[in-house]
Amino acid sequence: MADATDNVSWREMLASTTQQLGNAQEARWLCEHASGMDSAEFSAEQDQFVTVACAKSLHAMVQDRLSGVPLQYVMKRWAFRHLDIMVDKRVLIPRPETEQVVQVALDIARTRLGKTPLQVVDLGTGSGVIGLSMAFELGVDAAHVWLTDASVDALDVARANMIGIGRAAANVRIAHGSWWNALPQDLAGMIDIAICNPPYIAHASSEVAPDVHMYEPHSALYAHDNGLADLRTVLEGASVWLKQSGSLVLEIGYQQGAEVLAMMTASGFVDAEIKQDLSGRDRIAVGQLPG
Numbered sequence: 001m002a003d004a005t006d007n008v009s010w011r012e013m014l015a016s017t018t019q020q021l022g023n024a025q026e027a028r029w030l031c032e033h034a035s036g037m038d039s040a041e042f043s044a045e046q047d048q049f050v051t052v053a054c055a056k057s058l059h060a061m062v063q064d065r066l067s068g069v070p071l072q073y074v075m076k077r078w079a080f081r082h083l084d085i086m087v088d089k090r091v092l093i094p095r096p097e098t099e100q101v102v103q104v105a106l107d108i109a110r111t112r113l114g115k116t117p118l119q120v121v122d123l124g125t126g127s128g129v130i131g132l133s134m135a136f137e138l139g140v141d142a143a144h145v146w147l148t149d150a151s152v153d154a155l156d157v158a159r160a161n162m163i164g165i166g167r168a169a170a171n172v173r174i175a176h177g178s179w180w181n182a183l184p185q186d187l188a189g190m191i192d193i194a195i196c197n198p199p200y201i202a203h204a205s206s207e208v209a210p211d212v213h214m215y216e217p218h219s220a221l222y223a224h225d226n227g228l229a230d231l232r233t234v235l236e237g238a239s240v241w242l243k244q245s246g247s248l249v250l251e252i253g254y255q256q257g258a259e260v261l262a263m264m265t266a267s268g269f270v271d272a273e274i275k276q277d278l279s280g281r282d283r284i285a286v287g288q289l290p291g
Contacts, residue, residue: 010035011046013058020062026071033075034058070215080129082136085161090153091127092220097277098197098251102133104275104284105195105249109138112192117171118143119187121241123179123196123234125149126220128158130195136168144171148182151219179230180237191242197251198230199223227253231260235267238289245291249284257282 010031018027032042034057035050050058064074072078072093077086080094081102087093109118118138122131125147135145147162149155155174162169175182179196201208203222212221223229231250238248248269252260257274264272269287277283 008050008055009047010042010050013050013055014046017058017062021065026065029071029075030058030061030065033077034061068211068214070211073215081133083129083133083161083165085127085129085132085164086157087127088157089215090151090217091157092197092216094127094129097283098130100275100277101195101197101249101251101284102130102137104286105130105134105193105247106137108247108249108286109134109143109193113138113142117141118192119146119190119243120144121146121148121183121187121191121194123148123182123194124198124220124230125158126151126154126197128161130197131172132158132161132165132169134195135172136165140168140170144173146173146175146183146187148175148177148179150176150178150182151217152176154217154220179233180241183241188241189243191246193247193249194234194238194242195249196234198234200227200231200251200253200256202227227256228259228263231256232263235260235263239268242289245288247286247288249286252283252285254281254283257285260285 014027014031017031018024021027032039034054035042037045061074065071070093072087073089076088077084078094081099112118120134120143122145125131126149128147131145131147135143147158155176159174162172199220199222201222231252242248261272261274264285264287268289270290272287274282275284275286
C-alpha cells in the first residue's frame with residue numbers, strides 16, 4: 001500500500017488504539033472511520049498496512065477523544081434510525097430518546113396518509129435528524145417537510161444532511177427563524193404534524209453531564225423558566241399553525257410531564273398525553289387540536 005506506515009497493520013493499530021482508549025468498541029469505530037472502511041470491509045482487511053494519512057487521522061481522533069471530546073463529535077458522524085448523519089459542535093448529538101419521538105410522529109402520520117402529501121414541520125431542527133427521518137421513512141410523495149432553526153450554523157449542518165438522504169429530500173425545505181416564525185405565512189393553519197425537540201433543561205440543573213455542558217451548544221440545551229420557556233412558546237403558537245385535528249409531538253424533560261400536559265390542555269389540545277422513554281421516564285408529549 002502506497003505511503004504506508006512502518007509495516008503496521010490495522011490489526012496492530014486496533015490493538016494499540018484499544019489499549020489507549022480502554023474501550024474496544026470505540027477503538028473499532030475510530031479505526032473503521034480512519035480507514036474509510038465499513039465494519040465488514042475492516043474485518044476482512046485488518047492485515048493491510050496503515051497509510052500515513054490514515055494513521056495521522058486516527059491519532060488526531062484518539063487525542064480528541066482522550067481529551068474528553070464526545071465520540072460523535074470526534075467522528076463527525078452518527079447513526080440515527082435509518083440515517084448516517086453528520087454531526088459536530090454546532091448541533092446537539094442525536095440520542096435514542098429522540099428516535100422514539102420520531103417513531104411517535106411516524107405512527108401518527110401513517111394514520112393520515114392520503115392523496116395529498118402531509119405538511120410536516122420539524123421546529124428547531126438542529127442537525128435535521130427528526131425532519132429528515134420523517135421524510136426518509138414516509139417517502140418522497142407522502143409528505144412535505146419543513147426544517148426550521150434560529151441558528152444559521154445548525155441549518156448548515158441540516159442542509160448537508162439533507163443532501164445526504166438523496167431523493168428522499170426532494171420535498172424538504174429549510175427555513176431560518178425562531179420556532180413558528182420561521183415558516184411562510186401561507187402555512188398557517190395548514191400543518192398536519194409538528195415535531196419539536198426544544199431546549200428543556202433548566203439553567204440551574206445539576207444533572208447535566210460535564211461533557212454535555214462543555215461541548216454541546218447551550219442554546220439547544222438550556223431554557224429559562226425552569227426549562228419550560230421554549231416549550232411554552234411552541235405550544236402557544238400551535239393553534240395558529242396546525243390545521244384542525246393537527247398534532248404536536250414534543251420531546252420534554254423527564255420531570256416536566258405534568259406541567260407540559262397542563263400547558264397543552266390550556267393551549268387547546270385534546271387527547272393530550274405523556275409517553276415514556278425506554279427507561280420508563282416521561283419523555284414525549286403528544287396532543288391534537290380539535291377537529
